[in-house]
Amino acid sequence: MPSRVRSSVAIFQIRLAIAAVFLGCLTLIAGCKTSEDAAAAATQMSATAKSLSDYYAALSAILSDTDQIYSINEELYSKPYSTESRQELKTTQAELAKRITLATDLSTLAGNFAKLTSSSAPADVATAGNKLESEVDDLASYKASAGEQNAIKSALQLFVTAVQAHKEHEAAQAMDSLASGLSALFDKEAPSWKSVNDVYVQLAATLAGNLVDQNAVDNSAALKPALDPFGLTPSAPAPDLNTKLAPLAKQQISARQASLLNSYSNATDAMSKSLQEMSQRIHMVATDKPMAFRTPPVTVATVEQWATQVLSY
Amino acid sequence: MANALSDVQATFLSLDAQYNLLLAGCKTQAQRNALAAQYATAQQNYQSTLNATLTDNDAQVAALSTQLKAANAQVVRATAELGNISKVIDDITTAVSLGAQLVAMA
Numbered sequence: 347m348p349s350r351v352r353s354s355v356a357i358f359q360i361r362l363a364i365a366a367v368f369l370g371c372l373t374l375i376a377g378c379k380t381s382e383d384a385a386a387a388a389t390q391m392s393a394t395a396k397s398l399s400d401y402y403a404a405l406s407a408i409l410s411d412t413d414q415i416y417s418i419n420e421e422l423y424s425k426p427y428s429t430e431s432r433q434e435l436k437t438t439q440a441e442l443a444k445r446i447t448l449a450t451d452l453s454t455l456a457g458n459f460a461k462l463t464s465s466s467a468p469a470d471v472a473t474a475g476n477k478l479e480s481e482v483d484d485l486a487s488y489k490a491s492a493g494e495q496n497a498i499k500s501a502l503q504l505f506v507t508a509v510q511a512h513k514e515h516e517a518a519q520a521m522d523s524l525a526s527g528l529s530a531l532f533d534k535e536a537p538s539w540k541s542v543n544d545v546y547v548q549l550a551a552t553l554a555g556n557l558v559d560q561n562a563v564d565n566s567a568a569l570k571p572a573l574d575p576f577g578l579t580p581s582a583p584a585p586d587l588n589t590k591l592a593p594l595a596k597q598q599i600s601a602r603q604a605s606l607l608n609s610y611s612n613a614t615d616a617m618s619k620s621l622q623e624m625s626q627r628i629h630m631v632a633t634d635k636p637m638a639f640r641t642p643p644v645t646v647a648t649v650e651q652w653a654t655q656v657l658s659y
Numbered sequence: 660m661a662n663a664l665s666d667v668q669a670t671f672l673s674l675d676a677q678y679n680l681l682l683a684g685c686k687t688q689a690q691r692n693a694l695a696a697q698y699a700t701a702q703q704n705y706q707s708t709l710n711a712t713l714t715d716n717d718a719q720v721a722a723l724s725t726q727l728k729a730a731n732a733q734v735v736r737a738t739a740e741l742g743n744i745s746k747v748i749d750d751i752t753t754a755v756s757l758g759a760q761l762v763a764m765a
Contacts, residue, residue, distance in 0.1 A: 416702075425678055426699035434706030441710070538712055541664055545672065545705070552676045 394624040397646040398532070400653035401617050402445050405539055407657055409439050412546045415553055423556065438542070498527035525628045529621035536614055543610045551603040558595045565591035568598065613652035616645035664708050667758045671705040674698055674751060681751075684744045693748050697755045704758040711762070 413435055419425040557563050566580035568591045573580055583591065623645070630636070674681075678698060685691045 419675075423679055424682070424695065425675070426695050426702070428699045428703055431699070431703045431706050434703065434710055437710050438706070535712075537662070537664060538709060541668055541709055545668060548672050549675060556679060 393646050394620045397617060397620060397649040397653070398528075399446070401613065401649055402442060404653040404656040405542060406439065406442050406446065407659075408543055408546045409435065409442060411659070412542070412549060413439075415546070415549045419549075419553060498531065525621075525625040529618075529625045532621050533618055536618065540610070540614060544607065547603055547606045547610075551599050554599050555596060558592050558599070561585065561588060561592075563595060564588070565595040568594035609652050609655065613649045616648035619645045620649065663761050664712065667701075667704050667708045667761060670754045670758050671701040674701050674755075681744070681747060684747070686744065690744060690748060694751070697748070697751050700759060701751075701755045704755065704762050707762045708758075 413432075416425075416427040416431070416435075420427040554563070558565065564582055565588050566583045569580045674697065678694070681694055682691060685694060
């Protein structure tokens with residue numbers, strides 16, 4: 347199965363999982379707030395969590411593409427791609443995979459939320475919670491986020507304990523801490539993930555420019571503004587015409603490079619704001635305060651748009 | 660605040676962008692080998708730093724980071740001139756070595 351298709355399947359599974367988690371939260375929160383507020387919180391959190399899973403999946407695709415660019419550069423231009431660098435990149439991929447796994451396993455916990463009323467639920471929740479704790483421990487290579495990871499772990503422990511004792515209000519408060527910890531972790535790690543995107547975009551732009559210089563690219567796409575309105579498609583251009591179109595291809599590379607960096611920056615800002623807003627709204631519900639919001643944070647649409655764009659390359 | 664990751668990243672990306680030009684300017688196999696070795700080290704420095712996520716508020720890291728910024732600027736200037744390929748490789752070596760020191764502090 348192509349990697350992009352696998353990614354899409356994985357994203358769909360993660361979406362379902364995270365949606366289930368927050369619908370589980372609805373069950374939990376409903377015990378301590380009005381059903382309207384709880385329903386609104388669940389809808390909003392579902393949309394935000396879906397965006398977070400898409401964000402990490404898109405970053406995973408970007409890392410894979412970077413690995414391929416390194417290999418292409420080694421073959422075409424003798425730029426070394428050492429065993430050590432390959433291993434380091436794999437380590438970064440593994441760290442990202444842990445975050446995706448963490449999101450997936452939240453779905454197990456969510457499934458147990460739904461069974462809160464059954465007698466076996468506390469044990470199931472404890473098992474799922476302990477597994478999540480172990481996975482948070484595995485997120486160790488990012489030293490700067492150790493504090494945030496500890497906060498998440500503490501919140502998980504509090505949550506499991508509260509559910510085992512059927513203390514729904516305390517469990518909602520623990521979920522409040524967990525949401526806050528996830529938001530802080532995202533912000534703390536943002537520079538690292540931004541670097542992953544920045545490096546990919548510039549490496550790709552440099553490689554694309556080199557290929558244009560070598561006349562290894564069909565530059566006839568530059569003719570689209572003139573031909574598209576008339577339903578015409580360009581033929582493969584003769585070498586001299588292709589060379590004349592090369593500067594336009596270079597301009598397109600520069601313009602797209604700036605656009606890719608800008609859209610990532612906007613998506614990251616939007617993701618951060620969405621998580622913060624989600625955390626604040628959970629806090630309102632968990633502390634029995636009225637929640638006036640009935641729609642998901644508007645910023646999640648920006649994240650979705652970026653992730654869809656990346657995964658469609 | 661110094662940003663070690665972005666500095667090491669800048670060294671690697673600058674070298675990647677100029678690599679073909681620099682390689683064409685090399686006159687001996689020894690120069691080509693030296694350039695390739697520095698590229699490999701710069702790439703590894705970046706990937707290592709990304710995984711380590713250096714602590715920016717460490718004074719020593721900040722001082723090295725400032726030096727690295729200056730070295731990067733020198734590489735950019737020297738690459739633009741391309742008059743003396745040996746000098747360019749020396750400048751690159753300086754920048755990459757500073758990056759390696761940053762990685763060692765992770």
